[in-house]
Amino acid sequence: MVSKKYWLMKSEPSTFSINDLTRSPRQTTCWDGVRNYQARNFMRTMMVGDQVLFYHSNADPPAIVGIAEVVTTAYPDSTQFDKKDKHYDPDSKPFAPRWDMVDIKYVRAFPKPLALDNLRRDSTLKSMVLLKKGSRLSVQPVTSEEWKHILRLAEG
């Protein structure tokens, strides 16, 4: 038995919001379009049951808006082979796919989103990857302490 891990995944709500996730078939979506090696490598270590903070970037305000969970391990992202897709990668070959994705399923939305500026003022969270200066990583690990604290904030 491996213990659950915790993650944060970013999405621009104008592209795919947590509401879009609730309306998806089985409230599940494949997390395609990740084109950053570090983010990909994190997805490759994900296990079914891992918990995910759903973050709205480029939003007003940017905020953690709810929770999802990982329901598949990583598998090749089909959009890398689709010439018409924005995330098409001509250098990736089907016999050696470069980019992976996982499926995540909606768990719940927070009654009140946790806005980025509030998170920044919270000393318990000061070493969160999300809050590091210049951090752009779209898939990132969250410690269990950060996770517990964030859930408390969301309930409060």
Added chain:
DNA sequence: GCCAACGTTGGC
């Protein structure tokens, strides 16, 4: 819309 910070590419 601006721009700082970051990741990637490619010439050398």
Added chain:
DNA sequence: GCCAACGTTGGC
């Protein structure tokens, strides 16, 4: 292997 140029992210 260095690093300038470029493209992207994402807060503001």
